[in-house]
Amino acid sequence: MMLERGDIGGYIPAPDDDLLVCRCEEISQGEIRRAIHDGLFTLTELRRFLRTGMGLCQGQTCGRLVKAIVAKELGVSPAELEPITARSPVRPVEMRVLARNQEQKNG
Amino acid sequence: MKRYDVLVVGAGPAGLSAAVEAARLGLRVAVYDENARPGGQLFKQIHKFFGSREHKAKIRGNKIGEELLQEAAAAGVEVMLNAAVIGVFAEKEVAVRVNEQILCRQADALIIATGASENMVNFPGWTLPGVLGAGAAQTMMNLHGVKPGERILLLGSGNVGLVVSYQLLQAGCAVVAVVDALPRIGGYGVHAAKIARCGVPFYTSHTIVRAEGVNQVTGAVIGELDKDRKIIPGSEKHLAVDTICLAVGLSPLSLLCALAGCAMEDNPAKSGYVPLVNRYGETSVAGIFAAGDVSGIEEASAAMIEGRIAGLAAAQRLGFLTQEDLDARVAVQERALASLRQGMFAPGSRGQTFTATTEGCPLSQNLLRQGYLTDTELSAYPGVVWAEGLHPIIECTQNIPCNPCRDACPKQCITVGATAGQITALPIFDAQKGCTGCGLCVAACSGQAIFLVDEEAGEITLPYEFLPLPQKGEQGLALGRSGQEICAAEVVDVKTAKVFDQTNLLTIRVPVQYARQARFFRRAP
Secondary structure (H helix, E strand, O other): OOOOOOOOOOOOOOOOOOOEEEOOOEEHHHHHHHHHHHHOOHHHHHHHHHHOOOOOOOOOOOOOHHHHHHHHHHHOOHHHHHHHHOOOOOOOOOOOHHHHHHHHHOO | OOOEEEEEEEOOHHHHHHHHHHHHHHOOEEEEOOOOOOOHHHHHOEEEOOOOOHHHHOEEEEHHHHHHHHHHHHOOOOEEEEEEEEEEHHHHHHEEEOOOOEEEEEEEEEOOOOOOOOOOOOOHHHHHHHHHHEEHHHHHHHHHHOOOEEEEEOOOOOHHHHHHHHHHHHHEEEEEEEEEEOOOOOOOHHHHHHHOOOOOEEEEEEEEEEOOOOOOOEEEEEEEEEEOOOOOOOOOOEEEEEEEEEEEOOOEOHHHHHHOOOOOEEEEOEEEEEEEOOOOEEOOOOOEEEEHHOOOOOOOHHHHHHHHHHHHHHHHHHHOOOHHHHHHHHHHHHHHHHHHOOOOOOHHHHHOHHHHHOOOOOOOOOHHHHHOOOHHOOOOOOOOOOOOEEEEEEEOOOOOOEOHHHHHHOOOOOOOOOOOOOOOOOEEOOOOOOOOOOOHHHHHHHOOEEEEEOOOEEEEEEEOOOOOOOOOEEEEEEEEOOOOEEEEEEEEEEEEHHHHHOEEEEEEEOOOOHHHOOOOOEEEO
C-alpha cells in the first residue's frame, strides 16, 4: 500500500469513538481511528503504538474489529491488509516460565 | 530432544482423526492440546450430527468425541493435555508449554489442527458481564453444567446460533430473541423450526443497538436495519434479558501456520486468514499439514475427513504408505467430503440466493424469515403426504446433506436421492411401502423435522428432548410451528428407547382439526 500520512484526510471524531475495541488493553475506537489518521496504516504498527491485540487474549477478540476499522478508514477491504506478524510465543507465557526455562537450558 | 513421527497440534475432530489414521499405519504420533479436556468442540456438541452414515450422522457430537478418543487410545496415540504449543521453528521443532515448563519436541511431519476462535462484535455495553460468545455459553452449559443466564438474547442465526439457542432452551433458559442483521436466517431451516415451535421469535434485519446495565447486563435494545444496514429511527425495541450470546462467526486460529512459514491467504470464503493447502492438506512447507477449521471454517464432519486425509498423507510422506495406496484412500475420503459439501448451505453456495430446491419446490420464505413453515407452504414438499392412518410428515424443505431418515426406516418408506451419494435431496415418503408407525425416523432425524401423524385420531408423535419428561395422561397445550398456543393437548404416550438415543417420542392427542398444525407440547405451568 502506497498511502502516506495525510492521504486519507485528518481525524474527524465520530459519535461512537468512545466504544471500546480492545478489551484487554482498553483501547477505544477513537484512539485507533486517530492513530490511523496520524499515519499508522498497518495492524503491526497499531499493535506497537497502541498495544491493540497485545493483551491476554492476543487479539483473538479484537483482531477482526481492529482490522475492520483500519480497512474502513483506508477505504480498502479487510482482506487486503497486511496480516499481523506471527511470533512465538503465540500463547501468553509468564516471564517466570520463560526465565526458568532459560536457567534449565544453561544449567 | 524427544522425537515423534507425527506431531499433531489440537485434539479436536480434525487433529484426533489425523492422529488415528497415522498411528494405525504404525507411526509414532503425539497430539498436544492446550485445553484440560480433549475433543475440541465435540464434547459440547450434544446434538445429533447431519450427513450420512459415513459422516457419523445422527450420532451426537459428544459420542463421536468419545469414539475418537477410544480409537486414538487403541491406535497408541499419545494425547498430551494442558500442553500449549507456543512456537514452531525450523526443522519442525515445536515448543510446548506444559505447566511451568517449556518442552521442545521434534517430528518428521507436523499436522496443525488448531481450530478456530469465536468472532465478537462491539456495541455500547458489550464489555458488561453477561455478554459472551455462543460457544462460551455452550461450554458453560454442556461441559460445566452451569446456566449462562435466565433470559437470553442470541445474536446470529447461523447454525451455531440456532443450535446453541436450542441447547439454552434445553438447559431451562428463556431465549427471548434470535437477532440477525441479514434479512434471512443463516442456518438450516430445520434448526430454526426446532426453536420457533418452542416460541422463540426471530428478528431478521435487526441488530443490537446497546446492552443495558451497570454491573451486568439487565436489558438490551435492538433495532431494525434498512437496506444500507442503518438502524431505522423509531424501530428500537427494548428486551428484558440478562445475557447476550454472540454467534457471529468463527475465525481460523492459524497463527502457528504463519509462524511455521506456510504461505497464507486472507480468504473470506474460508472465513479468514488461512494456510494454502493442496489436496492432502499439505501447506507450502513440505511435511506441515493443516486440517479442520484452521484451513477454512466448516462443520466438524468435514474437519474429521480433512484430518483423516492429512494423517494418511503424513504417513505416505514418511514411507508408511505408497503413493498409490494414499491416493486410493484419499479418493474415498474425498468422495465423503464432496457429498457433505453439496446443497444450498455448502461452502461453494455462499453468497447465492436460492428460491427453489433442486427438485423445484419453492423455498419457504417464511422459514427463512420467521423460522417456521406456514400450513399452506407445507404441502409443496415430497415428504409431506397426507395419507390415511398413521404416517410420517417430513417437514424437510431445504437441500442439506443428510439422510439418516432413509436408513432408519425398516420398511424403506423413505428415499433420499436416486443414488447413495446424493444426500441433499429432499426425503420422499412412499405411503405404499407400509409404514408401521415405529417412530425410528422421528428419532433419527437430526433436524427433528419428522412427525408421525394420525389425522383421524388427532394424534401427533413428536421428537422431544426436554426434561423432565411429560407423563402419560398429562394435560398441556399444543403449540403450532410458530410457537403459538393452538389448543389443549393430552399426552397419550411417551416412548424412550436406547435406539432413539435420548430423543424421546411424545404422542399427544389434539382435536382432529389441529392435527396438521400441532407440533410441540407445552407442559401446564
